Amino acid sequence: MIKNQARLLQGNEAVVEGAIAAGLKFFAGYPITPSTEIAEQCAAKLPAAGGTFIQMEDEIASMAAVCGASLAGAKSMTATSGPGFSLKQENLGFAVKGEIPCVVVNVQRVGPSTGMPTSPAQGDVMQARWGAHGDHEIVALCPSSVEEAFSLTVEAFNIAEEYRTPVILLMDEVIGHLREKVVLPSKEELVVKEREKPSVPQGEYKPFAMKQGNIPGVPPLAAYGEGYRFHVTGLTHGEDGFPTNNPAIAEKQLKRLNEKISSNKEALVKVEEFHLDDAEIVVFAYGATARSARKAVNDARAQGIKAGMLRPVTIWPFAEDALLKVKAKSPKAVIVAEMNLGQMVLPVKRVMGDSVPVVQVNKLAGQLIEPEEILSAVKEAI
């Protein structure tokens, strides 16, 4: 029998396939359920793709190794789950501040602490946003299928490289462990982006220049070992990368650091709009929960209820514009469904204001929210 173009892939495997397709050359990690297959597959496949896999002594060191490898020019990634994600935050903040491109995968499980290692949750949404201290922007993408685990991993690398920033791939256990039929794009179909390198003479290179680069506010990044000597620190620094306490420079540099993301939201924030045109009830759901929400919307439509779904594919920055569009149509309610106690409810309420009621559907049991649970909320709201 002749095989077709499709493959059966697990979400975690698809992340590795996507990472290698995007040019991953360095993985450092400390395997943790339910992300372990990502480390396993990287160990198996990365050497053959010309890359390096290293299992570090812990999560802190693995995030530090990722920063180092990226500064040496290698596209770098680590993968973890809640407890490890907490440990990575310090060096994740360092990557934000040092403007070091990298991808951090968090396959979410039930927390806090070690929680329920093999059970799904979406409890790290706010940790993804604010886990690192200090004012900063972060980009986090949230796949809801195995196909997206692949495509958003590629996207995560592209954003990381283009914007010189860490990008979080915020999965959940359901998608991480789900095996699904996927058709992977060919090399020709894939868009793979590379970081911009400096073109100035070695002595003139400013790694944190205010006004350089193809994207405003994103200075080109040299690779250690290619001749450019430069300094990277977590301390607030000037254009040359050396620490400074100069208030004017600090203010300018920190604004640039935030604005390179916040002023490009239009390019960065992707959503899926499902039956939103005439929707009277809008379900706001992401990750695996969006699979249940899609069924709930289909079932509601079959019963004559005009339901729709807004799915933030990019969970951070927040899909404010898409929600404003929803608000402009004055739906009867927005239902926020998530496997946590309602971490995205306040951001949604902030946009909806007093004019559109916001209803919560939450689950902490380590189980995917069932379509019926969302459907009954839809029926109550109509």
Place this chain on the structure above:
Amino acid sequence: MRLELRLAGEGGQGLITAGIILAEACAEYTDLNVVQTQSYGPESRGGASRADVIISSHEIDYPQVKKPDVLIVLAQEACDKYLPTVKDGGTVIIDTTYVKPVPEAQSQRVKVIEFPVSAKARELGREIVANIVALGLLVETTGIVPKDAVIAAILDRVPKGTEELNKQAFAAGVEAAKAL
């Protein structure tokens, strides 16, 4: 059309592998959509081990099996645990080598197919192919996936030198289902 299948037994009986092979057959050799999930962690240690497969001609939205249309069980504990999950009017295939007859309350609710799956595998040479005998029974009973697609997927996955044994095991399961 959406068909939900559950394969369950003890760890080591190869039912997760059988579930993956069935899903690979659908994904790589047919136009059908498919998702596969399985038990992890404490749920998969010691007690019952489970693989779920959803096959559909449409997009599969909700990816989990709640009430399987068809359950195949190769161990008593798995039967006790998962028989009540089978939907009313569904089918349960039990391996009589290890599983006692289904209680009457359940057999009135679901269609029961009995076959000594593991004993048949032993007769063919090695009990390790019981999962493939089970796959043959499941594929013939449901009729949803072409048999040559499943055979191709089996051959993609099994170790070299065991191809014939696995083909025989699959054929034995198919024949058994035809005869019942």
